Amino acid sequence: MTADRGADGEDDPAPPVVLKLGGSLITEKSRPETLDEDALDAACDAIAAALAEGTVDRLVVVHGGGSFGHHHASEHGVSTSAGTHDPAAVMDVHTAMTALNRAVLDRLHDRDVPAVPVHPLSLSARPDGAEGDLDLPLSSTATMLEEGFVPVLHGDGVATADAGVTVVSGDELVVELAAGLGARRVGVCSTVSGVLDVDGDVIPAIDSFDAVAEALGASDATDVSGGMAAKVRELLALDAPAYVFGAAGLESFLRGEAAGTRID
Ligand code: IPE
Numbered sequence: 491m492t493a494d495r496g497a498d499g500e501d502d503p504a505p506p507v508v509l510k511l512g513g514s515l516i517t518e519k520s521r522p523e524t525l526d527e528d529a530l531d532a533a534c535d536a537i538a539a540a541l542a543e544g545t546v547d548r549l550v551v552v553h554g555g556g557s558f559g560h561h562h563a564s565e566h567g568v569s570t571s572a573g574t575h576d577p578a579a580v581m582d583v584h585t586a587m588t589a590l591n592r593a594v595l596d597r598l599h600d601r602d603v604p605a606v607p608v609h610p611l612s613l614s615a616r617p618d619g620a621e622g623d624l625d626l627p628l629s630s631t632a633t634m635l636e637e638g639f640v641p642v643l644h645g646d647g648v649a650t651a652d653a654g655v656t657v658v659s660g661d662e663l664v665v666e667l668a669a670g671l672g673a674r675r676v677g678v679c680s681t682v683s684g685v686l687d688v689d690g691d692v693i694p695a696i697d698s699f700d701a702v703a704e705a706l707g708a709s710d711a712t713d714v715s716g717g718m719a720a721k722v723r724e725l726l727a728l729d730a731p732a733y734v735f736g737a738a739g740l741e742s743f744l745r746g747e748a749a750g751t752r753i754d
Pocket of ligand 1 (some may be wrong): 513514553554555556557559560563585587593644645646647657658659661699734
């Protein structure tokens with residue numbers, strides 16, 4: 491894959507691919523702080539292969555919380571809208587999420603993927619204190635990309651005006667990264683094979699929320715950040731095409747092919 495060229499022949503940074511690995515995919519969501527080792531290994535294999543083969547040249551990975559983040563967040567009553575001023579609560583969520591982040595990084599390093607962590611708690615804020623409001627400076631992530639690294643972000647706590655610390659979901663991070671870095675494609679890989687209609691079939695393409703609103707219910711496991719409906723709303727707002735798919739779709743997505751539900 492060659493970098494995009496500007497009109498004057500200068501190298502422009504190639505638009506990255508932004509990939510979220512859902513917490514439900516890489517952890518056992520119903521058992522606190524437990525990895526789904528097989529699923530995480532398979533996802534890391536697919537990422538390493540795509541980078542080695544050059545079907546993806548610039549990649550940002552975001553992972554969700556699964557059984558590392560959500561249990562702590564809900565225990566402390568913290569969500570994307572409800573905050574805490576208790577440092578022990580902040581540390582419980584952040585420590586669990588950085589442990590998961592480390593587990594993801596270790597497996598990527600085992601496969602020679604030049605992955606480096608980016609911890610949103612240290613970087614981002616909700617200066618207006620509102621859900622959906624997120625200030626995520628992208629200079630470090632963009633520079634890491636230009637220097638050949640694969641930044642790996644994660645759902646985390648986020649400093650929030652008048653609320654203390656709330657949760658920032660991986661989906662919010664994906665949206666900010668995709669918009670701010672001008673992503674080429676966005677992928678959200680989870681345990682479902684796409685966005686499902688009322689009969690449980692994958693909806694191939696979504697271009698408006700109203701058309702699918704009825705089919706989108708809440709996540710059935712503990713999920714402090716909104717489930718599929720919130721994901722679809724956020725992904726619809728992006729310029730880049732987004733795909734929601736299951737583990738079986740990851741290789742196709744990374745090859746630049748269709749996977750699961752296309753949202754744009
Ligand atoms: C939640 O992130 C992060 C925390 C609870 C700290 P996500 O909402 O993106 O996580 P998953 O993918 O649904 O598990």
